[in-house]
Amino acid sequence: MNAVVILFPGSNRERDVANALRRAGGVAPKIVWHGETELPAGTDLVVLPGGFSYGDYLRCGAIAARSPIMDAVRAHAARGGLVLGICNGFQIAVEAGLLPGILTRNANLRFLCHAQHLRVERNDTPFTRRYAEGQTIEVCIAHGEGNYFADEETLKRLEGEGRVAFRYCDANGEVGGAANVNGSINDIAGVYSETFNVLGMMPHPENLVDAAVGGIDGAALFAGLAEAA
């Protein structure tokens, strides 16, 4: 598994996700500067990390999505290469056209950081192979603009094709209601691309890979990815 983490100006969870890949997956990723135009040869996984690329100015992820490296990332995805966008990385992925929909301000208009349960919708993807279908996991969120929205037609396709990766739920796996913390349509916390090689998600599995620091429910995602390529 050859992994890279793209470093945009304003990224701030690049070290967190690199540590998670190392700790849970035994993978030491390369850090690639946004101004590069090519990915290292043999790249299997590209991570778009969390943060506030370009200060979230203009629109979250919009400027980073136009970075020189993003053409190479799109080409990598088109070849079937794996791409994981977390939080700001998810926002960048939708702005770059790698995933459908858009992320808007949380329904209560506040930044939210707390533990959050998710329901794993399917376990036959490279990202979720170590989870059980329908499993409830506890990760955390830290975002101000994670309110997922897609138009009716797109949503119908996403649901019809089983492309919802995670939904916000409570500790018992019950989806919706107060468990939907940011107002996301259909309680969507993460979505896949058509071919399931790109995943974008708002919550942070990379901060839940260590029992000493909150829990280990995020570890299976990175361990599974390490086996996937």
Add this chain to the structure above:
Amino acid sequence: MTQTEPAITPDLVAAHGLKPDEYERVLALIGREPSYTELGIFSAMWNEHCSYKSSKRWLKTLPVTGPLVIQGPGENAGVVDIGDGDVVVFKMESHNHPSFIEPYQGAATGVGGILRDVFTMGARPVAALNALRFGDPEHPRTRHLVSGVVAGVGGYGNSFGVPTVGGLVGFHTRYDGNILVNAMAVGLAKADAIFYAKASGVGLPVVYLGSKTGRDGIHGATMASAEFDEGSEEKRPTVQVGDPFAEKLLLEACLELMASGAVVAIQDMGAAGLTCSAVEMGAKGDLGIRLDLENVPTREEGMTAYEMMLSESQERMLMVLHPEKEEVARAIFVKWGLDFAVVGHTTDDLRFKVYLNGELKADLPIKELGDEAPEYDRPWVETPKSQRVEAANVDAPCDTREALLTLIGSAELSSRRWVWEQYDHIILGDTVQKPGGDSAVIRVEGGPKGLALTADVTPRYCEADPFEGGKQAVAEAWRNLTAVGATPLAVTDNLNFGNPEKPEIMGQLVGCIRGIGEACRALDFPVVSGNVSLYNETQGRGILPTPTIGAVGVLADVARSATVAFKREDEAILLIGDGKGWLGRSCWLWLVAGREEGAPPPVDLAAERRNGDFVRSMIAAGVATAVHDLSDGGLLVAVAEMALAGRIGARLDAPHGAPHGYFFGEDQARYLVTVAEPSVGMVIDAASAAGVTAARIGTTGGDRLIPGDEAPILLEELRESHEGWFPRFMAGPAVDAAPAS
């Protein structure tokens, strides 16, 4: 292009915050009338905020050294050895006045400023804390200020990428017109890679880095050195605007530059911007500095020398570089998209010379600018002592159950979850104990070593007795570090007071500093950095004296840190320390009985040390399963917090003495500790051998608190009360943009 500069008149001098005798001092020092730019420079260097002219005499009495102290006060931040070649770098600083005028940007730039102080020393910031004080919740402006300040603190820290792991929020009507925003930053560095402001070497380039200079923040430090009045709203333009994105880039670029070996000296541009940073770098290194301002990157056309010297635009740094590394340095800054400009050089004439397009705008003796700043021994009077309040002489207006529900759901003691959930407290992946416990605990990257962090002060105690209040602020911080199992290391102090020209306010400042000094000496807890914020007054009314203490401790293994949550049913609850049912200035007396009076609890520093060392040893031995220090609200509030955190109730033995004194008294040097049943005898024997009072007061278990033979309280009721206040308060009717009082 020549611009006419205003003539120096007494009114202009006064508008610069210089008193007539201070202006005489200027004339005596330079032997002529200052230019307009020079007047601005003196105003910047000699205001209270930058010169500490009212507090310096007393600050000198604080203990600032210790075997682990690498850098005490006087640099951008304090530095303390934590072993293995690692150091912790930290400081707390206020941004009170700007936050009242423009809460979001005021708070945000406060956070930005303190983060910059830490990474200027070569440390990567790993945690942030803050101490916030607002007015009465009923005041029409309070909700607007809470909302803006919390969003601003979060907006900056979250984007910059530092976890905000702890702090405090308080409300009192005495902050109605002057809120407090005290921000603390903590960073980690290697002991052999710390950077200082002191320049060395003649003819070296002085380099400007970071964001461009604009007209924002001109005279911010002068504003922070004056009382508020009805016109304060008009000072909104002097509040700077923060750009956390630029700061994040500046952090990465500075750390990369420091690693390249190019940096001789570095100073961030904080209060009084280019003036303060240039003068400090030169004066500390016994060098002169020449600046050529036409090279300063500016946001706006036609800025004058005066404006450039006084701008407080954010996210800027000044460095002295090794000339042969200039191109390496430039390449790093270009890569991060930041401005890099050589704006001057060091000289051997000990003058501070400022040129604009070749025209000399200021020529001042660089050492005297700082050293000859006025220093006052202001008259002060001791705060009159308050009477002791005996529990036996106070009628309880309600039973224990109702009192507990009132306290735990009050503005003062309710859960701060609404606040800290807006702060990213988990980024970096090392937050072992998040906000809500006695101290935050973060792992030093890789572990198992960790840091414990807290910020404390009880202003109502300081108001009643500044000396005991100053002691208590330090003791409580020490206790909070101890309660998680950490060894306390050192503190940073952020002294917030009213107008020091009033003898009774000066008496509060003197009393608090003396109390802090006494406690820090007794607990081997030196002050390594700090900040003073005076003139926190509006229309003649001062804030409660608020000397916030930020403190850092070290843990050998974060896996062994203790938390407040009850862990198991049927464990013994032990009270460590002596209590007499001290109700004077307690939360109970204030919030339940409606009386803000009495002498605050005295602090026995020997008992603090003895009891704390004992509790720490029980944590280290793995015997203590949960630990909580006793502070606001006393014993029963502490039990309730432990029960709520652990979702396990407790049965308490009948009180000794009056129930309100026993359950809600705020006697100091006390902790609650839970231990498994078989360990009880051993712990009590060990306590006795250590000269520590330890008594079993109850047992964990069930879904409710049972205070002796009084009415029980369900945990669910407690939780609703505790968690409910803040969200309900913030969801109240909109009061944004209420006029200043």
